[in-house]
Each structure stands twice: as structure tokens, then as C-alpha cells.
Amino acid sequence: MMMRGIQAAAQLEETGASQSGPVLRRLMGYLQPFWKELLVVLGLVLLGAFTQAAGPYLIGRAIDGAIAKSDRAGLNRTMVLLLVVYLAGWVASRFQLILMGTIGQRTLARLRIDIFATLQRLSLRFFDQQPAGDLMSRLVNDTDVLNQLLSQGLAQVLGSLFGLVGIVIAMLALEPRLALTSFVVIPVMLVATRVFSNMSRRAFRDTREAIGDVSAELQEEIAGVKVAQAFNRTGVNQVRFAQRNAANRDANVRATMVTSAFPPVIDVLSTAATAIVAGYGGYLAIHNLVTVGVVVAFLTYVQQFFRPIQQLSTFYTTAQASLAAAERIFDLVDTAPDIIDPVDAQLLPPVEGRVVFDHVSFNYGRRAAANIPSSTTASSASTLVLDDISLDAQPGQTIAIVGPTGAGKTTLVNLIGRFYDVVDGAVRIDGWDVRDVTRASLRSQMGIVLQDSFLFAGTIIENIRYGRLDATDAEVEAAARAANAHDFIMRMPHTYKTRLGEGGRTLSQGQRQLLGIARAILANPRILILDEATSSVDTRTELLIQSALRTLLKSRTSFVIAHRLSTIRAADQVLVLRAGRIVERGTHQELLTRGGMYAELYRRQFRDEEPFELVRTA
Amino acid sequence: MKVLLRALAYIQPYKFLTLGALLSLILVSVANLASPQVLRIVIDRGIHGKDSSILVWATLAFVAVAAIRGVFNFTQGYWSEKGAQHVAYDIRNVLFDKLQNLSFSYHDQAQTGQLMTRLTNDVDQLRNFISNGLLQMVSMLVLLIGSLVALFSMDWHLALVVFVTIPSMTAVIIRFIRVVRPMFRQVQARLGALNGVLQENLVGVRVVQAFAREPYEAARYTQMNEELLEANINTIQGQAASFPTIFMIANLGTLAVIWFGGYQVIGGSLSVGQLVAFNSYLALLTMPIMMIGMIVGQLSRAIVSAERLFEILDTQREIADRPDAITLPPVGGRITFADVSFRYAGSERPVLDHVSFSAEPGQTVAIMGQTGSGKSTIINLIPRFYDVTGGGVLIDGHDVRAVTVESLREQIGIVLQDTTLFSGTIRDNIAYGRPDASFKDVEAVGQAAQAHDFIAGFPDGYETIVGERGVTLSGGQKQRIAIARALLRDPHILILDDSTSSVDAETEYQIQQALNILRRGRTAFVIAQRISTVRSADLILLLDDGKLVAQGTHDTLLRESELYGKIIDSQFEGERVAEPEQVVDNVLA
Known part of the structure; x- marks a missing residue:
């Protein structure tokens, strides 16, 4: 048990909170709604500590006062008292465990909700900077560390503390000389615990x-x-x-050397205390300076007071780790959302779908200059990712956006749904500035199909229905048919009720894409944003996807980050983006005749296609 | 249980360590059992007998007992853990060796993550049981029996009174194991589900926000959070009903000892010292009972883990050298498929259905067909990654099953669809198949594979670290390193699963050049994705649903096969539409 404690402490992270005080106060704030229960817990802890101290005392009294004097009635009285003490101890520890555990879990549940709510408020800007995997493992670890503190650690430490105080008082009251002599072992033990926990921490770092x-x-x-x-x-x-x-193996064996040495050392020290009591106490008893009962009581006390000392000395590490975890969580909860609905935000009425960019500029560095992942933009925080972009998309038009990686294509389409706020200019939908309407009403009229359709763990039908939660089964199926997904779904083991693994890994990329399209068709948005996939799928699926996309794009305003020639050809406007600026615009045909950069790209492409032309005529 | 015995066989090489630990443990237990007797002597003979010399001796005895106990406690802990670490090491190695040699059909099914868990967590569970649980079980028995013997020999009346506490404590523990432990599992499951939702909301944040599904997700999360809370509170109540109760029963035992014992002391049949010693034995008795819960948990986890580990070890290795396998002599490169059929284990549908063809040394064979038509299977059968289920694959007249796997694969160079690179330097990766290759050779194949220029562009050149801790390479760069890797072996037979990965036109051209060099003078099998490859092939195999529907040269097939014409057409469509963006990228970047 003792070994466990020191190992667990050694395996914790070594960072503490940078500001323990405020974090602690904040944590206390979470406990505040339970202050009545906490008072009861405190009472129970005190009662528990009292019974712990009272047990050996009563046994000592029974031996001296009753047994030694052959007082049967006295023995009965003391024993009934002891029974009461034991029962009280049982009740106290039982209810203390339940109360404190419940408080801890409720607090943690509230903290989880706060974290989740915060994450939902944050804009994509935040998630661009935090890899999901890191964020996830941090949140899971941090809440777990706090769980340990709140559900067991705190009550345990309080119990240890008061128990120790109770025992020390009882010992001092019974026999100060013997008490002080046995306390000699305590500092040695504290030092030993400290030294060992440092040593094992180093050893465990190696094993990790x-x-x-x-x-x-x-x-x-x-x-x-x-x-x-x-x-x-x-x-x-x-x-x-x-x-x-x-x-x-060798690192572990070395660590074992340390951890195996610790319990025996503590054991020897605690036996030394027993030996002191037996030897010195016995000496005092022989000279009638103390009674046998006192010596017996002391023997129990010295065995009881080492565990709390152990727990208290390792608690420091646990507490540090917990505070650091709490600090990270509070930092997250405190992150101010950079995109909020204005107080007087209107509900965006059903729109026709006219989208206007009015001299829009944007960069990622507007807020506290954090690191911008290079995948989003290679530019530094101060340079513009989008520079003076103006465009006018009429209801029902398809706008194709082409350009190299990092030109700002994704950023441009993300501004329409107000996933980021513009730095300059405005984005308007049917004349409404997107910043003047609620995000929910704005986004509920938009649909989005990403390169890799994100699927949730759940059934296929649930995943399509994500587009419109109140859709009937028939409507879901109709959407799947329109997206050319129905056939492959029917071939799945449980058709629409087939459960998809995490992230839909059981499906091919092409199939995931078809589901993403079905989802968007079901949502039936006025404005559609489509990021065409780059990775190739087999020919058959490719044809399915293309025909599904045609269905999807029909009669909505669509912005397509285009990778397919067929899409670009069919677009009403093609925007060629380069380094945040629109360098050319027009239809495919217009751009070809203009003989600019787009035309050159197109020609270069024909050079590669030449052999295939030969094949065709052969 | 059988499974555990089998696991314990791995202790055999470390039997002296384990015996030492066991002996230490027994000595520790004996020392524990001796302490109360010393106490008795202190009280009865020392204090009551007013004999201070006894006190001195007893005190020294205490310290001596403690020292002995300390030493053996250490050797017990250290030796048992050391033994267990060695066992874990051995098991991990055996498992790793096994996994390295299990054939493709096994790895097609297995998930990396699950295998990882087995080699880390499951091995640890087993180790934990061997180092802790096993010996604790022995120590538990020694303490239990020793205390009982001591109690009954001191005063059997009193012992009987105390004895009642054992079944009641055991009952509480059993209830804990049966009722409360499953609750912990439920908590874990619900926590997993809750974190699953959190993870989805982090990874899929764009979708959630785009569809404005925040309220829906929040409701989902809140509900699961409530469920977790409920499970947690149930568990807390179960725990609260267990451990405090066990302590109370132990305390009631003490009460009984003092109370009835007190009467016997008053009656003169027991001394105070004996009473105190009796009480100490009671504490020793409680310890093993408290540990039952822990040990049963460890035991059941260890059994489950051991089963999972042996499942791997017991998997039949499908592809193994026959006892009479010969070393394949250096080949010319004539490859014959004689009426080959293949289906995956447990599947009814043949992936290859009576396929026959022959490739002459130096020929390039292009394999075409839709996804799932059996293209990859053909190339996987040549290096014997799978065994045919009918017919035979012959190289220069040798059936691939009649020669050793090593000598067979030695002569085949493969560029797989999955161009896995390993963490290490670029040079390590190119020399993967011939770790002893000279730097000159590595550089030469780097050049031949059109990889030299970009490699030389890195500050560390061929010594550049790649993989998780190093430089990230593009798909095209990885592919060229994979080609260099295959080239270094200078194989007579070359296999290219050259599937499209998204590379720009320029890179694609370079890769094409590299492949052309690679093919020269070798028998090459190519899964064709590019028209130019197909046209220049000496033999085209056209597969449809596992059947070889046509074979011949491009010109013959254009004349004779309608399907071939169709596929050429559709692939031309697909390739053309997939390209403009990449070209745009390439030119503008």
C-alpha cells in the first residue's frame, strides 16, 4: 500500500501551477454550492479521527482500570463504550466516503460541462491552433487528475491530518515522555519519504x-x-x-530497486518506534511510572500514525499536479470566444442566396499572436491571408475557386459561415452583414461538404440525419438516393442501421464522401460550400460522386474549392486565387480566351494528356 | 487457469530468482508472526515480572526482527519484480518475433492498435500478476494459516470467537468483487463513451459548427455526463458499503478479544501479554483477507491478458518453409501462373479464379482491372505473401512453395502501394533490404530513382532523419525512396503496386522515369494506373472479378477486347478530371 502511494506520486507530472492561490480559490468556488454538505463531511472526518484516537485509549483503560483490577462491571462498561466508538467510526467513514465522493463527482461533472460549453463557444481560430489529439489527451488527463483529488485525495488527506492530530494529542495526554520519545522517528521518516520519492521519480522518468x-x-x-x-x-x-x-526491462529493474527498498525502510522505522515504546515504555512500567494499559495503547498508536504521515508527505506531489491540471482547465474555460453574437443580433430570415464580399481582408493574427499552423497559411501573423476580396454571387450560381495551397481558398469560404470574422470589409448575404445575425440562423441555411466527410460513431442513418435532425427515414433515404449512396448502403450488413466505427473508418474515402453529400442534400441549404477531395478514388466511385455533386449544386448558391475539371467547366464564375488576392475571374471559357494564367495552366495540362488522345483515336 | 499455468512456464528460466523471492516472503511472514510473541514476553515477563534485562533483550529482538524483515522484504520485492520484468521481456520478444513472421492474411485482419495493446498492456497485466499477485497469494496463505495456528494454540476458546469475523469479512469482500467491481467497469465504459463524444466534437468541430449542431451535441454530452455521474455515485456507494464495514468487523474482533479475553485474564486463564499478542495476530489475520479483493482482480485480469497473448502465439503461421524446401538458385525470371485460384480464409468468393499465364524473363507485365478484381492478389502471390488455394505459381519452373521464403523474396524487389518509411535516416530506409550496402550503392540507386536531387537538397543529405521525429516527406518523395529501396536489391523480378497517390504532374513524370529505369532488364509486374505503362507492356493481363478475361499486347487487346477499350476510355476520363488543380498548384507555387 505504501509502495503504491510513492509510485503513484512518482509517476505524476512534475509541473506545478504557476499561480496556486487563485487556482485553489477558483476550485473552491466549484465546491461552494456544496458548503453545507462539506460542513457535514468535516464533522464526519473529525468524528472519524476521534474514534481512531479513542479506540486504543479505551483498550488501555480496559486493561488498566478493569482487567488489572478484576473489575468485570467496569470491563463491561468500557467495552460497551468501545462498541459505540467503533460503530460511530463505521458510520462516520461510510457517510464521509459517500458524501465527499458525491460532491467530488458532481463538481467534476459541472467542470466537464463548463469545458464542453467553452469548446462549443470557440471559433475555428482556436481549433486551428490546437491539434485535436493534444487537446483531447490533455483534457482527459487533467480531468482524471482532478478526479483523483476531488473524489478521494481531499477527504483522505483531511482524514489523515485529523487522525494524526487526534493520535498525537491522545499520546501526549496519556504519557508525554513516552509520546515525545516515539516522535523521534517522525522526522527520519519524513526525510526518508522525501528522498525516496525523488529517487523513484527519476527512476520512473527513465521507465516512461x-x-x-x-x-x-x-x-x-x-x-x-x-x-x-x-x-x-x-x-x-x-x-x-x-x-x-x-x-x-533494465530501466524497470532499476526503478524496482528503489521502490522495493522503500517499504522495508519505512517498516524498519515503524518497528523502531514499536521497540522504543516496548523498551522505554516497559522500563517506565517496571518502575510504575506508567501502567501496562498505556503501553498497550501506545503500541497501537505508533502503528497507526505512520500511514497518515506517508499520505501527507506524498500528498504534496498529488496536490501540485492537481493544481496544474486545474489551472490548464481554467485557462481553457477562460478563453474568450472571439466570435459572439451581438446582443441585438437578428434572426436571418430565409434567404435567396446572394452572397457579396465587399472589399474583404482577413488575417489570422488579429487576436493574441499565437502560432498559426503553416497548413492554414504560410504568411506571418501580420500579412493578410485575404487581401481586398470582392465578389458577388447571384442566387443559384456556382462559384469555383482555384489556386495553389495557401492561396486563401479555404479561408475565403470559411468567412461566409462566419467561422472567422473579417478584419476589413464585410460579407453580406441577401444584404445582411453576417455579423449582424445570429450564427445559428446563418449556418442553418448553409451546407458544407468537406474533403474528408467527418462521420460520427453511430449508424449510417444517424450520420445522414445530422444534416436535418427532424428528417423522416423516408427523407433520409431519398437524400441518400440523390447522393448515389443508397446502393452501397443497401449492401452494408445492416443497411441504414449499420454502425460506423470511429470516424467512419470502415468505409472507403469515396463512400464517406457520398455520405457527406447525402447529409448536405438532406439539409437542403440555400448556400453550399464544397471542398472537393484531392485524393483519387476508383473510377466507378468517381463517376458516382460527380453525378451526386451535380444534384447537390443544382439551384443553390455554391462555393466550390474545385479540383475537378468538370466542376470548373460547369461553374458560373471561376476565381483564380493567389496569395490572398483574386488574380483572374470569369467563366472557364472566358478565362481560356483571355489567354492569362488560367489559360496557360490549362494548356500545360494538355501536354500531359496528349498520349491519351492518341489512345482514344486508336 | 490452464492459461495461467502456461504463462507461469515462462518463469522457468528465472526459477532461482523466484524461489529466492518466495523464500524471502516466507521469512518475512514468519518474522511478522514472531512479533506478537515478543510483545507478549515484554508485557508478561518484562513488565509484570519486573525484569529489565528481558526488556532490553526484547527491544533488541524487535530491532533484529525488523532488520531481518526489512532485508527480506527488499529481496522479496526486488527479486520478484526482476524476475517478472525478465518474463515480460521474454514474452514481448516471443510475441514480436511471432508477429514479424505471421503472414499477410493475419495482418490484413489485425489492427495495429489492438496488437499494440496486447504487447504493452496485456504483457504488463501478466507481469504485475507474476511479480505481485502470485507471491502475495502465497504470503496471504502463510499469514492466514500462521495467525490461525498461533491464535488457536494460545487460547482456542478465544480463537473461536475471533474466527467468526473471518467468514463475515470474506462475505463483504466477495460482495465487493461480485457487485462493486462491475460498477468500476461501467464507470470506465461510460467515461469512454463520454470522451468519445468529446473527441468527435474536437475532431469534427467544423461539421458541428457548419450544421449549427451545438445544442444537439451539448444535449448528447450532458446526458452522457449525467449517466457517468450516476455510475460514479453508484460505485461510491458500493465502495462505502465495503471497506468501512470490513474495518468495523475487524474492530469488532478486537472488541471481542478484549472483552472475552478480559474475562479470562480476570479468571486467571490468560495473561495480559497473551491478550495483547492475541490482538496483534488479529490484525495480521485481517491483512490477507483485505488483499483477496486485490488479488482476485489481478488474477482475473491476468487470465484475460494471458489468453489474448497466447491467442497470438497459437496463430498458425500460414507461410512457412517446407521441411524439404530448397534454396531458390539465382533465377532468370520466368514466371508462370498455372491454373491459379485464390480465396481468403473464411470467404466463399474466389478472388482469383483459374488464372493462367506466363511471363518471360525481362518482360513487363501490366495488370489491369477494377478495384477488387484481383490485381493486388496476383502480385502478392509471386513473393508468396499468400498461398494459392488452387494451382501453382512457378518461378523458373520452381513452385514458390518448394523453396525457402527467404531465398525467394531475396530475388524480388517490391514497391508496395503503401510506401511505409521507417524512422531513421533516408540512407537507412534505402538500405532497408540490404543493411550492409555501401554509401556509394545507396547514392547510386538514389540517383537512379530520381530521388538524389531532393535528398541532396536536405542539409543532412542521405543522413536526414525521416519519420515521426524527422522531416516529413511528400507522397512523391516517399515513393521514390521506396523505388530506390527496391532497386538496391538489384532483383531479377520486380513488382510495382504503383497506385495513384496525389502527386503533382512534375513528380509523376519523374517517378515514371525512375520506374522505367527500374524495369529495364527485369521481369516486372506492374499494377497499371497510367496509360503509357500499359501501352509499353509486353503483356497485359485484364482481370474482371477474379477471372483473367483477356491477355496480350495493347494492340491485340484494342482489337480483340471490348472491355479493354471501355476501361481505357473510363480511366482516361478519370485521370483527366483529377488533374487540373494539381497542375495549378504546381505552376503557381
Whole structure:
């Protein structure tokens, strides 16, 4: 048990909160609604501590006052009292556990809701800067650390603290000389615990690194096993893995050396205290300076007071880690949403779908200059990602946007749904500035199909219905048919009720895309944003997707980040974007005749297609 | 249980360590059992007998017992963990070796993440049981029996009174194992579900925001949060009903000892020292019972883990050398498929259905067909990644099953669709198939694969680290390194699963050049994605749903096969529409 404590503490992160005070106060704020229950908990903890101290005292009194004097009635009285004390202790610890645990869990549940609500308020700007994986693992770890503190740690430490105080008082009251002599062991024990926890922390850091290496190697070699077999490399890999595996084993054996030494040392110290009581107490008893009962009571006390000392000395580490976790969580909760509905925001009435960009400029650096991932823009925070963009899309038109990676294509379409706010100029829909209407009413009239359709864990029907929650089964099916997804869905084991794994991994990319299109068709938005996929799918699926897209684009205002020639050809306007500016615009045909950059791109493409032309005529 | 015995066989090489740990543990237990006797002597003979020399001896005895216990406690913990770490090491190695050698059909099914869990978590569970649970079980028994013997030999009346506490504590523990432990699992499951929703909302934030589904997601999250809270509170109540109760029963045992024992002391049949010693034994008795819960948990987890580990070890290795397998002599490169059929284990549908063809040394064979028509299967059968279910694959007249796998694959160069690179330097990756290759050779194939220029562009050149901790390469760059890797082996037979990955036109051209060089003078099998490859092939195999529907040269097939014409047409369509953006990127960038 003791070993556990020190190991657990050693495996925690070593960072503390930068400002413990405010974090602690804030954490207390979460506990405040439970102040009545907390008072009861405090009472129960005190009662528990009292019964812990009273037990050995009563036993001592029974031995001295009753047994030694052959007082049967006295023994009965003391024993009934002891029974009451034990029962009280049982009730106290039981209800203390329930109350404190419940308070802890309720607090944690509230914290989780706060975190989630915060995440929902934040704009894409925030998520661009935080890789989902990192954010996820941090949130999971941090709430877990806090869970440990709130549900057990706090009550346990209070119990230890008061229990220790109770025992110390009882010992001092019973026999100060014997008490003070036995306390000699305490500082030694504190130092030993400190030293060992530092040593084991170092040792465990090594083991964490070693097992990390093993895992990395495993991951790579299992994922690449086919290549290894193809190249007859398995033998070499086995030797290499065995080396890392051995390094891990040796690091662990070294750590074990430390952790195995700790319990015996503590054990020896606690026995030393027993020996002091037996020897010195016995000496006092022989000279009638104390009674046998006192010595017996002391023997119990010294055995009881080492556990709380252990717990208190490792609690410091736990508390530090918890505060650091809480601080990170509060930092997140405090992140001010950069896009909020104005107080007088209107509901956007059903729109025709005219989209106007009026001299729009945008950069990612407007808010506190955090790191912008290079995938979004290669420019520094101060340069504009979009520079003076003006466009006018009439209801029902298809606007194709082409340009190199980093030209600002994605940013441009993201401004329509107000996923970011413009820095200059305005985006208007049917004359409404997108900043003057509620985001919900704006986005409910928009549909979006991403390169890789994100699917939720759940059934196929649930995933399509995400487009419109109140759609009937028949409507979902109609949308799936329109998206050319119905056929493959019917071939799935449970057709529409087939459960998709995490992220829809069980489907091919093409199938995921068809579901994404079905979702958008079901939503039936006036304005559609489409980011065509770049990765190739097989010919059959490609044709399905193209025909589904034609259905989807029909009679809505559509903005397409285009990768397909067929889409570009069919567009009403083609915008060629470069470094945040529109460098050319017009229809495919107009741009070709103009003989500018687009035309050149198109010609260069024909050079590559030449052999295929030969094939066709052959 | 059988499974555990099998796992315990891995302790065999470390039996002395384990025996040492076991012996230490027994000595510790004996020392524990001796302490109350020392106490008895202190009280009865020392204090009551007013004999201070006894006190001195007893105190020294305490310290001596503690020291012995300390030493053996250490050796017990250290040796058992050391042994267990070695066992874990051995098991991990055996598992890794097994996984490295299991054939493709196994790895097609297995998920990397799950295999990882088995090699890390499951091995740890087993290790934990071996180092902790196993020995604790022994120590539990020693303490339990030892305390009972001591109690009954001191005063059997009193012992009987105390004995009642054992079944009642055990009952509470059993209830805990049966009722409360499943609650922990429920908490874990609900927490997992809740975090699943959180994860989806982080990864899919764009979709959630775009469809304005925040209220829906919040409702979902809140409901699952409530469910988790409920499960947590249930668990807390279950816990609260267990441990405080066990402590109380133990306390009632103490009460009984003092009360009835007190009467016996008054009656003169028991001494105060014996009473105190009796009480100490009671504490020793409680300890093992408290541990039952922990050990049962460890035991059941270890069994589950061991089962999962042995499942891997017991998997039949499908592709193995026959006892009479010969070393494949250097081949010319004539490859014959003689009436080959193939279907995956457990599947009714043949992936290849009576396929026969022959490729002469130096020929380029292009394989065409829709997704799922069996193209990849053909190329996977040549290096014997799978075994045919009918017919035979012959290389220079040798059936691939009659030669050793190593000698067979040695002569085949493969560029797989999945151009996995391993963490390490570029040079390591090119020399993957021939770790002893000289730098000159590596550089030469780098050049031949059109990779030299971009490699030389890195500050560290061929020593540039790639993979998770290094430079990220583009798809086209990875592909060229994979080509160099295959080229370094200078194989007589070359296999290219050259599927389209999105690379720009310029890179594609370079890759094409590299492939043309690579093909020269070797028998090459190419899964054709590009018309130019098909046209220059000596033999085109056209597959449809596992059947070889046509074979011949481009010109013959254009004349003779309607399907071929169609496919050429549709692929031309597909390729053309997929390209403009990439060209745009390439020119503007």
C-alpha cells in the first residue's frame, strides 16, 4: 500500500501551477454550492479521527482500570463504550466516503460541462491552433487528475491530518515522555519519504521513456510488417526490438530497486518506534511510572500514525499536479470566444442566396499572436491571408475557386459561415452583414461538404440525419438516393442501421464522401460550400460522386474549392486565387480566351494528356 | 487457469530468482508472526515480572526482527519484480518475433492498435500478476494459516470467537468483487463513451459548427455526463458499503478479544501479554483477507491478458518453409501462373479464379482491372505473401512453395502501394533490404530513382532523419525512396503496386522515369494506373472479378477486347478530371 502511494506520486507530472492561490480559490468556488454538505463531511472526518484516537485509549483503560483490577462491571462498561466508538467510526467513514465522493463527482461533472460549453463557444481560430489529439489527451488527463483529488485525495488527506492530530494529542495526554520519545522517528521518516520519492521519480522518468521507445518501435514495426517481410528484414527487426525491450526491462529493474527498498525502510522505522515504546515504555512500567494499559495503547498508536504521515508527505506531489491540471482547465474555460453574437443580433430570415464580399481582408493574427499552423497559411501573423476580396454571387450560381495551397481558398469560404470574422470589409448575404445575425440562423441555411466527410460513431442513418435532425427515414433515404449512396448502403450488413466505427473508418474515402453529400442534400441549404477531395478514388466511385455533386449544386448558391475539371467547366464564375488576392475571374471559357494564367495552366495540362488522345483515336 | 499455468512456464528460466523471492516472503511472514510473541514476553515477563534485562533483550529482538524483515522484504520485492520484468521481456520478444513472421492474411485482419495493446498492456497485466499477485497469494496463505495456528494454540476458546469475523469479512469482500467491481467497469465504459463524444466534437468541430449542431451535441454530452455521474455515485456507494464495514468487523474482533479475553485474564486463564499478542495476530489475520479483493482482480485480469497473448502465439503461421524446401538458385525470371485460384480464409468468393499465364524473363507485365478484381492478389502471390488455394505459381519452373521464403523474396524487389518509411535516416530506409550496402550503392540507386536531387537538397543529405521525429516527406518523395529501396536489391523480378497517390504532374513524370529505369532488364509486374505503362507492356493481363478475361499486347487487346477499350476510355476520363488543380498548384507555387 505504501509502495503504491510513492509510485503513484512518482509517476505524476512534475509541473506545478504557476499561480496556486487563485487556482485553489477558483476550485473552491466549484465546491461552494456544496458548503453545507462539506460542513457535514468535516464533522464526519473529525468524528472519524476521534474514534481512531479513542479506540486504543479505551483498550488501555480496559486493561488498566478493569482487567488489572478484576473489575468485570467496569470491563463491561468500557467495552460497551468501545462498541459505540467503533460503530460511530463505521458510520462516520461510510457517510464521509459517500458524501465527499458525491460532491467530488458532481463538481467534476459541472467542470466537464463548463469545458464542453467553452469548446462549443470557440471559433475555428482556436481549433486551428490546437491539434485535436493534444487537446483531447490533455483534457482527459487533467480531468482524471482532478478526479483523483476531488473524489478521494481531499477527504483522505483531511482524514489523515485529523487522525494524526487526534493520535498525537491522545499520546501526549496519556504519557508525554513516552509520546515525545516515539516522535523521534517522525522526522527520519519524513526525510526518508522525501528522498525516496525523488529517487523513484527519476527512476520512473527513465521507465516512461523506455516504454515510450518500445511502443514507438512496436507501432512502426507492426504497421510496416509487410514491408519487412517483403525485404527479408524480420531478423534484423527482431534484434532491434529486443534491444529496446531490454532497455525497458533494465530501466524497470532499476526503478524496482528503489521502490522495493522503500517499504522495508519505512517498516524498519515503524518497528523502531514499536521497540522504543516496548523498551522505554516497559522500563517506565517496571518502575510504575506508567501502567501496562498505556503501553498497550501506545503500541497501537505508533502503528497507526505512520500511514497518515506517508499520505501527507506524498500528498504534496498529488496536490501540485492537481493544481496544474486545474489551472490548464481554467485557462481553457477562460478563453474568450472571439466570435459572439451581438446582443441585438437578428434572426436571418430565409434567404435567396446572394452572397457579396465587399472589399474583404482577413488575417489570422488579429487576436493574441499565437502560432498559426503553416497548413492554414504560410504568411506571418501580420500579412493578410485575404487581401481586398470582392465578389458577388447571384442566387443559384456556382462559384469555383482555384489556386495553389495557401492561396486563401479555404479561408475565403470559411468567412461566409462566419467561422472567422473579417478584419476589413464585410460579407453580406441577401444584404445582411453576417455579423449582424445570429450564427445559428446563418449556418442553418448553409451546407458544407468537406474533403474528408467527418462521420460520427453511430449508424449510417444517424450520420445522414445530422444534416436535418427532424428528417423522416423516408427523407433520409431519398437524400441518400440523390447522393448515389443508397446502393452501397443497401449492401452494408445492416443497411441504414449499420454502425460506423470511429470516424467512419470502415468505409472507403469515396463512400464517406457520398455520405457527406447525402447529409448536405438532406439539409437542403440555400448556400453550399464544397471542398472537393484531392485524393483519387476508383473510377466507378468517381463517376458516382460527380453525378451526386451535380444534384447537390443544382439551384443553390455554391462555393466550390474545385479540383475537378468538370466542376470548373460547369461553374458560373471561376476565381483564380493567389496569395490572398483574386488574380483572374470569369467563366472557364472566358478565362481560356483571355489567354492569362488560367489559360496557360490549362494548356500545360494538355501536354500531359496528349498520349491519351492518341489512345482514344486508336 | 490452464492459461495461467502456461504463462507461469515462462518463469522457468528465472526459477532461482523466484524461489529466492518466495523464500524471502516466507521469512518475512514468519518474522511478522514472531512479533506478537515478543510483545507478549515484554508485557508478561518484562513488565509484570519486573525484569529489565528481558526488556532490553526484547527491544533488541524487535530491532533484529525488523532488520531481518526489512532485508527480506527488499529481496522479496526486488527479486520478484526482476524476475517478472525478465518474463515480460521474454514474452514481448516471443510475441514480436511471432508477429514479424505471421503472414499477410493475419495482418490484413489485425489492427495495429489492438496488437499494440496486447504487447504493452496485456504483457504488463501478466507481469504485475507474476511479480505481485502470485507471491502475495502465497504470503496471504502463510499469514492466514500462521495467525490461525498461533491464535488457536494460545487460547482456542478465544480463537473461536475471533474466527467468526473471518467468514463475515470474506462475505463483504466477495460482495465487493461480485457487485462493486462491475460498477468500476461501467464507470470506465461510460467515461469512454463520454470522451468519445468529446473527441468527435474536437475532431469534427467544423461539421458541428457548419450544421449549427451545438445544442444537439451539448444535449448528447450532458446526458452522457449525467449517466457517468450516476455510475460514479453508484460505485461510491458500493465502495462505502465495503471497506468501512470490513474495518468495523475487524474492530469488532478486537472488541471481542478484549472483552472475552478480559474475562479470562480476570479468571486467571490468560495473561495480559497473551491478550495483547492475541490482538496483534488479529490484525495480521485481517491483512490477507483485505488483499483477496486485490488479488482476485489481478488474477482475473491476468487470465484475460494471458489468453489474448497466447491467442497470438497459437496463430498458425500460414507461410512457412517446407521441411524439404530448397534454396531458390539465382533465377532468370520466368514466371508462370498455372491454373491459379485464390480465396481468403473464411470467404466463399474466389478472388482469383483459374488464372493462367506466363511471363518471360525481362518482360513487363501490366495488370489491369477494377478495384477488387484481383490485381493486388496476383502480385502478392509471386513473393508468396499468400498461398494459392488452387494451382501453382512457378518461378523458373520452381513452385514458390518448394523453396525457402527467404531465398525467394531475396530475388524480388517490391514497391508496395503503401510506401511505409521507417524512422531513421533516408540512407537507412534505402538500405532497408540490404543493411550492409555501401554509401556509394545507396547514392547510386538514389540517383537512379530520381530521388538524389531532393535528398541532396536536405542539409543532412542521405543522413536526414525521416519519420515521426524527422522531416516529413511528400507522397512523391516517399515513393521514390521506396523505388530506390527496391532497386538496391538489384532483383531479377520486380513488382510495382504503383497506385495513384496525389502527386503533382512534375513528380509523376519523374517517378515514371525512375520506374522505367527500374524495369529495364527485369521481369516486372506492374499494377497499371497510367496509360503509357500499359501501352509499353509486353503483356497485359485484364482481370474482371477474379477471372483473367483477356491477355496480350495493347494492340491485340484494342482489337480483340471490348472491355479493354471501355476501361481505357473510363480511366482516361478519370485521370483527366483529377488533374487540373494539381497542375495549378504546381505552376503557381
